[in-house]
Amino acid sequence: MMDDLRELYQEVILDHGKHPRNFRHPDDANREAKGENPMCGDRFMVYLTLKDGVVDDVAFQGRGCAISTASASMMTELVHGKTAAEAEKLFHAFHELCTQDEPDIPEGVDDETMEKLMVMSGVRQFPVRVKCATLAWHAMNAALHGEAAASSDQY
Amino acid sequence: MSDAILNQAYDVQRVREDFPILARSVHARKGKPGKPLVYLDSGASAQKPRQVIQAMTRFLEEDYSNIHRGVHFLSQTATDQFEAVRSKVARFLNAPNDRCIVFTRSSTEAINLVASSYGRTFLTEGDEVILSIMEHHANIVPWQLLQAEKKIVIKVVPCDEDGVLDMDAYKNLLSDRTKLVAITHCSNVLGTVTPAKTIAKLAHERGVPVLFDGSQAVVHGTVDVQDIDADFYVFTAHKLYGPTGLGVLYGKYDLLKKMPPYQGGGDMIESVTFEGTTFKAPPSRFEAGTPPITEVIGLGAAIDYVEALGRDAIAAHEHDLLQYATQQLSQVEGLRIVGTAPGKGPIVSFALEGVHPHDVGTIVDQYGVAVRVGRHCAEPLAERFGVGPTVRASFGLYNTREEADALVQSLQAVKEFFGA
Numbered sequence: 001m002m003d004d005l006r007e008l009y010q011e012v013i014l015d016h017g018k019h020p021r022n023f024r025h026p027d028d029a030n031r032e033a034k035g036e037n038p039m040c041g042d043r044f045m046v047y048l049t050l051k052d053g054v055v056d057d058v059a060f061q062g063r064g065c066a067i068s069t070a071s072a073s074m075m076t077e078l079v080h081g082k083t084a085a086e087a088e089k090l091f092h093a094f095h096e097l098c099t100q101d102e103p104d105i106p107e108g109v110d111d112e113t114m115e116k117l118m119v120m121s122g123v124r125q126f127p128v129r130v131k132c133a134t135l136a137w138h139a140m141n142a143a144l145h146g147e148a149a150a151s152s153d154q155y
Numbered sequence: 156m157s158d159a160i161l162n163q164a165y166d167v168q169r170v171r172e173d174f175p176i177l178a179r180s181v182h183a184r185k186g187k188p189g190k191p192l193v194y195l196d197s198g199a200s201a202q203k204p205r206q207v208i209q210a211m212t213r214f215l216e217e218d219y220s221n222i223h224r225g226v227h228f229l230s231q232t233a234t235d236q237f238e239a240v241r242s243k244v245a246r247f248l249n250a251p252n253d254r255c256i257v258f259t260r261s262s263t264e265a266i267n268l269v270a271s272s273y274g275r276t277f278l279t280e281g282d283e284v285i286l287s288i289m290e291h292h293a294n295i296v297p298w299q300l301l302q303a304e305k306k307i308v309i310k311v312v313p314c315d316e317d318g319v320l321d322m323d324a325y326k327n328l329l330s331d332r333t334k335l336v337a338i339t340h341c342s343n344v345l346g347t348v349t350p351a352k353t354i355a356k357l358a359h360e361r362g363v364p365v366l367f368d369g370s371q372a373v374v375h376g377t378v379d380v381q382d383i384d385a386d387f388y389v390f391t392a393h394k395l396y397g398p399t400g401l402g403v404l405y406g407k408y409d410l411l412k413k414m415p416p417y418q419g420g421g422d423m424i425e426s427v428t429f430e431g432t433t434f435k436a437p438p439s440r441f442e443a444g445t446p447p448i449t450e451v452i453g454l455g456a457a458i459d460y461v462e463a464l465g466r467d468a469i470a471a472h473e474h475d476l477l478q479y480a481t482q483q484l485s486q487v488e489g490l491r492i493v494g495t496a497p498g499k500g501p502i503v504s505f506a507l508e509g510v511h512p513h514d515v516g517t518i519v520d521q522y523g524v525a526v527r528v529g530r531h532c533a534e535p536l537a538e539r540f541g542v543g544p545t546v547r548a549s550f551g552l553y554n555t556r557e558e559a560d561a562l563v564q565s566l567q568a569v570k571e572f573f574g575a
Binding site (some may be wrong): 008067129 | 510517
């Protein structure tokens with residue numbers, strides 16, 4: 001039982017939750033989208049600076065639980081420097097990992113990235129917390145597509 | 156202590172035996188036993204005693220039929236039992252008579268009924284409805300819908316740092332434009348019990364009717380709608396140890412009589428032709444369609460149950476739990492209780508420094524402790540106290556001091572986990 005908790009709240013997650021990376025609003029961001037979970041009040045803005053189809057900068061602001069904050073923070077590190085297409089692929093991979101027992105991972109995600117994405121996969125054991133983990137990722141994906149907000153009922 | 160006094164004392168262990176679900180454990184895994192359930196979420200919905208479950212089962216097995224429309228034996232039997240609960244609810248609230256009791260699907264629907272029927276008929280542009288900052292969304296959104304349609308104005312009574320309703324502000328908000336006051340009788344977040352009698356008296360001095368949301372209040376104390384002089388009073392069965400899908404609207408008959416139907420359908424009409432339809436008198440006028448018959452029987456059993464235990468005895472037990480839990484929680488470093496009004500109900504909302512309530516909820520759940528986390532359907536209040544979401548422990552007639560201890564212990568585990 002407590003193993004599940006340790007799996008969910010790994011050291012790296014606790015660290016990102018307490019000291020989120022890229023927690024700022026870049027001046028030159030040209031895309032932004034809101035992610036909101038009305039149930040708990042968690043709310044994030046995700047900012048992207050897309051240059052020539054590449055995520056030149058990515059950051060976020062807002063407030064949320066340890067899981068949603070850590071996931072947002074780790075997302076910024078993973079997506080930085082990727083092309084828009086690669087970033088979207090990562091979104092789908094992450095979504096699969098958090099929601100499926102047998103995730104269908106898109107091709108072309110390297111092992112190192114997969115390992116980092118896997119850190120959050122303990123959330124599968126806590127269905128009500130999946131939304132926390134995917135919140136900022138949904139917002140990032142919405143921003144990639146030029147949408148202002150991720151739909152609140154997305155998982 | 157003598158045996159005589161012991162016998163009079165509230166025997167919570169015996170009470171717990173009436174609630175089958177309290178014996179279960181949670182999070183059992185292959186070969187590993189689970190944790191005993193510590194249910195501290197009765198404010199969201201209370202567990203059901205065997206007496207309620209059995210009354211509903213017995214009714215379904217022996218007496219079930221539709222009501223108010225059959226000439227056959229079972230229909231009459233079911234109707235009699237259904238209407239007997241209406242009388243019971245009237246007595247429970249000390250309503251002057253049965254005709255003042257309308258069955259709805261929920262407190263929410265009861266408030267929507269008043270907003271739609273009374274509100275649409277008697278409120279016009281510029282009229283004001285006074286709410287309080289500590290309302291549940293169920294007593295905010297129906298008035299906002301009316302606002303959008305009728306261009307009424309919503310005024311909000313604030314509260315102080317303890318969560319006490321600001322009665323001076325309330326007096327100042329009452330004006331010639333006020334047409335209705337709708338305020339909770341007990342906050343589902345802060346536990347604050349509002350001075351209903353004074354609220355009604357001040358409104359009545361201006362001829363303004365008052366609705367009270369009693370969803371929490373009826374559970375934790377005796378409510379006398381005539382003493383309060385409430386014009387409307389709503390509550391829900393499932394928080395009172397009864398079934399879901401059933402609410403109650405009490406209304407003064409003179410008001411109900413003036414109100415048009417809320418929904419149309421069977422059981423609420425006198426005659427129907429395509430040229431025009433005439434409606435029954437209240438309460439039937441407001442009970443279109445087949446009601447939740449079995450649930451009404453369940454509510455009757457729930458009322459019998461709490462009355463047999465004694466509403467004063469329950470209130471005393473819950474007060475003891477509240478004091479004990481407050482004392483123990485106050486010793487947790489970094490814990491801030493939101494809502495410290497004197498005489499509050501057994502609800503403790505709190506924030507734990509450095510840990511988000513959602514994380515608190517997930518971790519204490521692994522220790523078997525069920526609490527509510529979030530904004531508790533009262534977003535404006537969460538903003539007022541600047542804490543955002545909180546953790547809420549709400550106590551019921553079956554909870555124990557040991558369960559309060561279990562909560563505190565699990566919170567210590569949360570703190571260790573997060574190094575908070």
